[in-house]
Amino acid sequence: MTSFCVLFDYMTNNMSVLGVFCPFWSDEGPHFILPHFQGMMKTLGIDVSIIDLNIEAAVVLKDSWYDLVQNNNGIWNKSQIVSNSVEKSGIIERIDKAIDIQEPTWLFFLGVNIASYQVVRFLIKNVRSKFSNRIRIAVGGPLCVVIKESVNFFPEADLIWQGTLESAIPILIEQQKLTQDYSCHRFLPDYTDIDYTKYSKPERLSYMLNYGCRFRCRYCHEGSQYDQEITRPTSRLANHLKTIVASLPTVKYVRFFDSSLNSNHSQFLDILDELDGENLLWVCNLVPMPYVNQSFGTRMRSSGCMHINIGVESGSVAVRKLMGKPTQLDVVEYCIRELHAAGVDVSINLMIGYPGETENDFNETLLFTSRVADFVSHVAVSITGIFAGTPLFAEAEKLGINLNGDAHNDILFFHWSLREGTNTLPVRIERLQRIETHLEQFGLKDFITPDNGDDERRAKVMLQKYKDTPCKFS
Numbered sequence: 284m285t286s287f288c289v290l291f292d293y294m295t296n297n298m299s300v301l302g303v304f305c306p307f308w309s310d311e312g313p314h315f316i317l318p319h320f321q322g323m324m325k326t327l328g329i330d331v332s333i334i335d336l337n338i339e340a341a342v343v344l345k346d347s348w349y350d351l352v353q354n355n356n357g358i359w360n361k362s363q364i365v366s367n368s369v370e371k372s373g374i375i376e377r378i379d380k381a382i383d384i385q386e387p388t389w390l391f392f393l394g395v396n397i398a399s400y401q402v403v404r405f406l407i408k409n410v411r412s413k414f415s416n417r418i419r420i421a422v423g424g425p426l427c428v429v430i431k432e433s434v435n436f437f438p439e440a441d442l443i444w445q446g447t448l449e450s451a452i453p454i455l456i457e458q459q460k461l462t463q464d465y466s467c468h469r470f471l472p473d474y475t476d477i478d479y480t481k482y483s484k485p486e487r488l489s490y491m492l493n494y495g496c497r498f499r500c501r502y503c504h505e506g507s508q509y510d511q512e513i514t515r516p517t518s519r520l521a522n523h524l525k526t527i528v529a530s531l532p533t534v535k536y537v538r539f540f541d542s543s544l545n546s547n548h549s550q551f552l553d554i555l556d557e558l559d560g561e562n563l564l565w566v567c568n569l570v571p572m573p574y575v576n577q578s579f580g581t582r583m584r585s586s587g588c589m590h591i592n593i594g595v596e597s598g599s600v601a602v603r604k605l606m607g608k609p610t611q612l613d614v615v616e617y618c619i620r621e622l623h624a625a626g627v628d629v630s631i632n633l634m635i636g637y638p639g640e641t642e643n644d645f646n647e648t649l650l651f652t653s654r655v656a657d658f659v660s661h662v663a664v665s666i667t668g669i670f671a672g673t674p675l676f677a678e679a680e681k682l683g684i685n686l687n688g689d690a691h692n693d694i695l696f697f698h699w700s701l702r703e704g705t706n707t708l709p710v711r712i713e714r715l716q717r718i719e720t721h722l723e724q725f726g727l728k729d730f731i732t733p734d735n736g737d738d739e740r741r742a743k744v745m746l747q748k749y750k751d752t753p754c755k756f757s
Contacts (some may be wrong), residue, residue, distance in 0.1 A: 598651025
């Protein structure tokens with residue numbers, strides 16, 4: 284296995300890199316890792332190109348794209364279905380052509396996660412068979428951090444990148460004795476040559492300020508990826524975003540994909556100050572906190588915040604405690620009502636069938652959605668899956684969970700069940716159907732079914748709310 288120091292030694296001798304982001308993620312917009320990788324490599328003086336294979340795949344696989352992206356029936360673990368989809372999609376030819384034209388020294392598979400790892404394995408084998416040792420292959424992303432034995436998943440790779448892009452910089456400094464200290468450098472993303480018109484949400488700029496999450500929900504692999512939340516400075520953030528938006532004519536607003544933009548309260552206040560009065564519209568994920576009242580929501584709105592998403596996950600106090608959620612349920616409901624009163628659009632996420640969820644717990648979730656239905660515009664519902672590398676996965680045996688899969692080789696367990704038989708996949712599916720019917724009475728069912736144009740409609744509604752707040756870059 285090649286060390287990162289050796290990798291950089293190759294790179295500094297006029298080497299070039301090709302960064303690839305694989306399906307089945309989304310065709311809504313470029314994952315932030317692509318502009319971030321491009322910006323970092325350019326800062327280091329390395330010739331770089333990037334490809335998002337989700338664009339081609341979404342067009343060709345349009346009839347099955349929703350199922351693939353949503354992992355319906357645990358499709359990500361089904362290697363034969365993934366293989367067939369990859370062969371049909373045309374992405375093999377796309378990556379072969381890019382290698383032939385650009386002749387990169389290194390091929391980087393970026394942001395490898397549960398949705399894409401099977402695709403990456405397939406493509407690596409293809410590249411090795413066609414290009415032999417002509418090109419070196421690196422693999423990095425959330426899966427490589429969470430699964431410490433990730434080398435077993437990608438045996439043909441020359442490098443398994445376990446960490447963030449920035450985590451490699453101190454090693455590079457020590458090895459190369461660089462004159463510039465990059466250890467605290469803020470690598471700015473570079474969106475050059477990213478064609479937003481090819482995406483299904485060309486109006487949305489994908490951006491990420493911080494990595495990780497300081498909270499440790501037991502089902503989430505975000506906390507497992509990083510020992511602590513990695514925050515970046517907010518200085519001149521508004522000018523930076525305005526420069527990017529000005530270069531992308533289709534973009535109307537910024538979508539911060541941080542796990543929770545307000546997890547560092549002091550930094551969040553700096554963000555609000557930085558963006559206030561800048562005519563930049565934005566949306567984010569938010570963790571409910573007691574200070575998020577109507578007054579605070581008004582401050583957020585004045586800084587350009589149109590919409591926030593909250594990972595409620597359950598309306599049961601008992602289940603949220605099992606999940607390790609950081610906020611009391613009454614605080615969650617309070618924040619939803621207060622933000623709505625401030626004119627901030629609110630959506631929530633729910634997980635059905637968490638281990639330990641009883642029928643009474645599920646009914647409490649139904650009651651919770653009834654109480655907040657008038658204050659939210661979107662309810663996204665999913666069935667609980669168990670991810671390898673999470674605390675929930677580590678405690679499966681203790682909690683009486685049958686994973687019903689290969690604990691050493693599978694990454695996501697969709698068909699898990701409790702040994703005592705009260706929580707099985709059929710039970711979870713039946714509950715999902717019931718909550719869909721329940722939400723329909725509030726006009727919310729549309730938001731959890733495919734092919735209804737809901738995202739585009741929601742974007743237009745949010746923008747309409749801000750018709751009196753002109754966006755210079757529209």
